[in-house]
Amino acid sequence: MRNFNENTITDAVLARISDASNPRIKQISEALVRHLHAFVREVRPSQKEWEQGIDFLTRTGHMCDDKRQEFILLSDALGVSMLVDAINHPQPEGATETTVLGPFYVQAAPDKALGEDISGGLEGEPLLVTGSVSSPDGKPLAGATIDVWHSDDDGYYDVQQLEKIGDLAMRARFHADDNGRFHFWSIKPAAYPIPHDGPVGQMLEAQGRHPWRPAHVHFMISAPGHEQLVTHVFVAGDKYLDSDVVFGVKDSLIREFVRRERGTAPDGRHMDAPFYHLNYDFGLKPGGSR
Ligand code: BEZ
Ligand code: FE
Numbered sequence: 001m002r003n004f005n006e007n008t009i010t011d012a013v014l015a016r017i018s019d020a021s022n023p024r025i026k027q028i029s030e031a032l033v034r035h036l037h038a039f040v041r042e043v044r045p046s047q048k049e050w051e052q053g054i055d056f057l058t059r060t061g062h063m064c065d066d067k068r069q070e071f072i073l074l075s076d077a078l079g080v081s082m083l084v085d086a087i088n089h090p091q092p093e094g095a096t097e098t099t100v101l102g103p104f105y106v107q108a109a110p111d112k113a114l115g116e117d118i119s120g121g122l123e124g125e126p127l128l129v130t131g132s133v134s135s136p137d138g139k140p141l142a143g144a145t146i147d148v149w150h151s152d153d154d155g156y157y158d159v160q161q162l163e164k165i166g167d168l169a170m171r172a173r174f175h176a177d178d179n180g181r182f183h184f185w186s187i188k189p190a191a192y193p194i195p196h197d198g199p200v201g202q203m204l205e206a207q208g209r210h211p212w213r214p215a216h217v218h219f220m221i222s223a224p225g226h227e228q229l230v231t232h233v234f235v236a237g238d239k240y241l242d243s244d245v246v247f248g249v250k251d252s253l254i255r256e257f258v259r260r261e262r263g264t265a266p267d268g269r270h271m272d273a274p275f276y277h278l279n280y281d282f283g284l285k286p287g288g289s290r
Pocket of ligand 2: 102104216219
């Protein structure tokens with residue numbers, strides 16, 4: 001077969017992959033070719049525009065290393081990460097909704113005892129986080145593992161300022177008590193822009209978009225016999241809730257971070273300054289590993 005033109009090239013490529021032995025690879029390859037060709041037919045790029053597209057992807061790749069994953073950021077900013085999440089994590093009644101993992105998760109977060117302060121001494125408004133982990137039927141998940149991480153009050157994660165602060169902070173791993181409950185202290189996080197000094201930032205600017213995420217606390221929660229939950233809790237009232245650059249906000253994940261006056265906090269600690277209190281009760285979907 002030869003002499004392909006705009007009308008015949010798609011079928012020719014599809015025919016060429018029709019013998020792929022793995023049916024899933026065949027299905028994915030066929031869809032890729034059909035959608036890519038349809039994209040090009042719709043956009044009708046000039047040769048120069050096509051080169052610019054290739055250059056964009058090349059620079060996206062060059063931006064990646066063991067600390068920066070520009071392709072995931074691209075997937076996040078184009079809403080693809082949340083689409084994949086929606087397809088893979090339909091949640092039953094009583095199970096907490098999921099959202100994106102993001103690039104600031106660290107596997108080796110320090111283990112902390114319930115009630116500890118994880119702020120690492122960083123300045124900010126004190127925040128008490130309390131909550132519980134249970135099955136959708138309400139059964140407490142004693143010993144559930146709760147990984148948390150969040151930004152400081154300037155919107156920076158510890159890993160973005162390690163030279164300045166010297167150690168991991170505002171992140172920890174806890175284990176729920178016998179009633180599935182947990183609590184810890186930290187500082188109230190702020191909204192922040194996703195890393196936008198690379199190709200994804202240029203794309204956002206060209207698309208007339210801002211790079212901001214509303215303030216939130218990340219949670220990764222696991223318990224035997226349940227699917228791992230990856231989610232955040234967002235600060236109610238944040239001005240970016242309706243324009244999160246990565247489309248990660250869901251109503252069920254927004255909570256008031258309640259301002260409380262100085263005095264005795266719900267965990268019995270005496271506070272001589274005002275503080276904030278977030279409570280969230282998480283539900284884990286029964287099932288295997290995520
Ligand atoms: C985050 O919330 O940490 C995040 C998520 C997606 C892209 C960038 C940051
Ligand atoms: Fe985040």
